[in-house]
Amino acid sequence: AQSVAQPEDQVKVAEGNPLTVKCTYSVSGNPYLFWYVQYPNRGLQFLLKYITGDNLVKGSYGFEAEFNKSQTSFHLKKPSALVSDSALYFCAVRLLSGAGSYQLTFGKGTKLSVIP
Amino acid sequence: NAGVMQNPRHLVRRRGQEARLRCSPMKGHSHVYWYRQLPEEGLKFMVYLQKENIIDESGMPKERFSAEFPKEGPSILRIQQVVRGDSAAYFCASSSSGQGGFYGYTFGSGTRLTVV
Numbered sequence: 613a614q615s616v617a618q619p620e621d622q623v624k625v626a627e628g629n630p631l632t633v634k635c636t637y638s639v640s641g642n643p644y645l646f647w648y649v650q651y652p653n654r655g656l657q658f659l660l661k662y663i664t665g666d667n668l669v670k671g672s673y674g675f676e677a678e679f680n681k682s683q684t685s686f687h688l689k690k691p692s693a694l695v696s697d698s699a700l701y702f703c704a705v706r707l708l709s710g711a712g713s714y715q716l717t718f719g720k721g722t723k724l725s726v727i728p
Numbered sequence: 729n730a731g732v733m734q735n736p737r738h739l740v741r742r743r744g745q746e747a748r749l750r751c752s753p754m755k756g757h758s759h760v761y762w763y764r765q766l767p768e769e770g771l772k773f774m775v776y777l778q779k780e781n782i783i784d785e786s787g788m789p790k791e792r793f794s795a796e797f798p799k800e801g802p803s804i805l806r807i808q809q810v811v812r813g814d815s816a817a818y819f820c821a822s823s824s825s826g827q828g829g830f831y832g833y834t835f836g837s838g839t840r841l842t843v844v
Contacts, residue, residue, distance in 0.1 A: 616770070648835075653835040655732075655819060656771070702770055712784070714761070714823075716833070718770030 614639040616703050618719035624702045625693045626727050633688040635703030645686045646704040646716070647677055656702065662686060673697070693726045700724075732757075732822050732836035733802075740842045741810045749805040749839045753822030760803045761833060762795060765817040777803060810843045817841075 615638045625631045644663055644704060648656040660671025667679045677688045686703060700721045707713040733752040741747050753760050758779055763771040773787040777797035785795065792810075797803040807814055818838045821833035 653837075653840070655734075656835040658834075704770075712760075714776055715773045715784075715787075716763075716771070717773070718763075720768070720770045 614643075614705055614707065614717045615715055616705050616719035618701075618703055618722045619721070622723045622725065624725045624727060627695055628692050629632050630723065631690050631693045631697070631702075631726070633701050633724060635686045635688065635719060637686060637703070637705045639705050639707060641707045641710060643712075644706045645677075645679065646706075647671065647675070647686075647688050648668050648702045648704060650700040650702065650721070652699075659701075661687070693724075695726045695728050697723055698726045732820055732834050734818075734820050734836035734839050736839060738840050738842070740844060742844055743811060744809050747807040747810050747841055747843075749807075749841070750802040751800040751805070751820030751822075751836060753820075753842070754834050757822035757824050757834070759823045759825065760797050761823075762803075762805050763819045763821065764769045765819060765838070767816070771819060774805075776787075783844065788839050807841075808840070812843045815841055815843045 619634055646661045647659040649659050650656050659675050660669050661701045662669045662679045670676045675690050677686055679686050700723050702721045703719045704716045706716050735750050760777045762774040764774055765771045768816050773789050775795045776784040792808045794806045817838045818834045819838045823833050
């Protein structure tokens with residue numbers, strides 16, 4: 613069984629400061645990792661993904677994430693936060709291949725608040 | 729490209745009524761997935777369908793819930809005799825392949841079901 617943990621329910625950061633939203637995962641096989649963002653009363657928007665290759669992945673809106681296999685982590689980062697980044701962020705994992713590999717397993721989400 | 733379209737956006741049902749949620753996948757996508765988001769929770773996989781076939785319904789409650797994706801028309805998630813615990817946001821996603829495609833999935837904006 614696969615699982616995702618987002619240890620922080622909420623992250624607050626001042627505008628212009630760097631931000632990190634943490635994610636750790638557990639999967640029996642090669643992971644396919646995602647970050648999605650959800651604005652109020654909206655669906656999930658894709659931010660970035662990791663399949664293989666460079667451990668640092670760059671995505672939309674200036675976000676990036678670092679895959680760390682030894683720590684089974686995939687933390688989301690941004691060098692300089694904007695007030696408009698305030699939203700709910702979800703980390704998700706699925707198997708790269710095999711039975712059930714289409715199923716995404718999500719973390720509970722982290723609410724990011726960027727303070728002006 | 730209109731993306732994944734879900735309707736209605738909001739649905740209010742009294743206990744015991746039926747709820748029908750509709751999802752039209754992105755043009756060219758023949759794989760549909762339904763996820764449920766309970767308050768303060770991440771999304772949970774419910775069912776995976778291709779045209780006229782249910783591929784995996786392991787995440788669906790055993791009773792009262794059913795899903796279909798007919799040859800023509802949208803995918804339908806049907807909840808019979810709704811109870812308060814069914815109140816949640818229901819998201820549909822689609823992909824061009826069963827492996828979720830390059831970006832994973834494209835999500836719709838969801839249907840927020842409230843049972844009163």
